Amino acid sequence: MSLVVIGTDTEVGKTVVSAILLARYGRAVPLGYWKPIASGASEGSDTDDVGRWCGHLADVLPPRYIFDAPVSPHLAARLERRRVTPDAVLEGLVEHATNDPTRSLIVEGIGGLLVPITDDGYLLSHLLAELHLPCLLVARSTLGTINHTLLTLEALRQRDIELAGVVLNGPRNQENRRAIESFGHVQVVAEVEPLPRLGRAAITKAAKRFDRRARLKLYLG
Secondary structure, eight states: OOEEEEESSTTSSHHHHHHHHHHHHTTTSOEEEEOSEEOOGGGOOHHHHHHHHHTTTSEEEOOSEEOSSSSOHHHHHHHTTOOOOHHHHHHHHHHHHHHOTTOEEEEEOOSSTTOBSSTTSOBHHHHHHHHTOOEEEEEESSTTHHHHHHHHHHHHHHTTOOEEEEEEESSOOHHHHHHHHHHHTOOEEEEEOOOSSOSHHHHHHHHHTSSTTOGGGGGTO
16 A cells, blocks of 8 residues: 655645655565655755655655646646646556555655646645545644644545544644644644754654654555
8 A cells, every 4th residue: 555645735844754754664664755746846856855865765756747836736837838637647656556566655745635736627636536545644733733734634534535644743732733633533643843954864863753653554564
């Protein structure tokens, strides 16, 4: 099985959490990392970052679509006079699964749940529903996260998208965690505190404290 890492918004820590997952479980099970749609390449590549941090632990696969502008996929594609074809992403998932049936994938989403992928209204939520994979939701730990997280949880459930749990990224806030678990009827499986400097050593150290009860291993075995 594989796991999709999604977020309540952009820049909430999906890439860092994906890397920590690879570092946490990459020695126990064969893993790969894939961000099928990526924008903002002019400012750096998440795939390249994960390769530097975790390339020794997992297969880091190239995106199916990568765009320069740091904007939503539908606009980034339009600016480059290209178009995202959702079927190509689905075919890519099948291809990666066929190439190595023993390997589980950490698939990183883009933006928030309702970010548009195409100009005709195909959203990330539509893609997730077609992927039929459980999702791990990354949310900020700070002010505003209760509303954003509960809204995303509600939207996931309305679409029958399986949820593996929530990860809170940022300074620990027990009141926010308690509210999300209580009102969202969900398990916060891990909290990732700010890393002083992003790199292989910091990711490895964070992985030792991540998902201590190994709840997520169920989705990767």
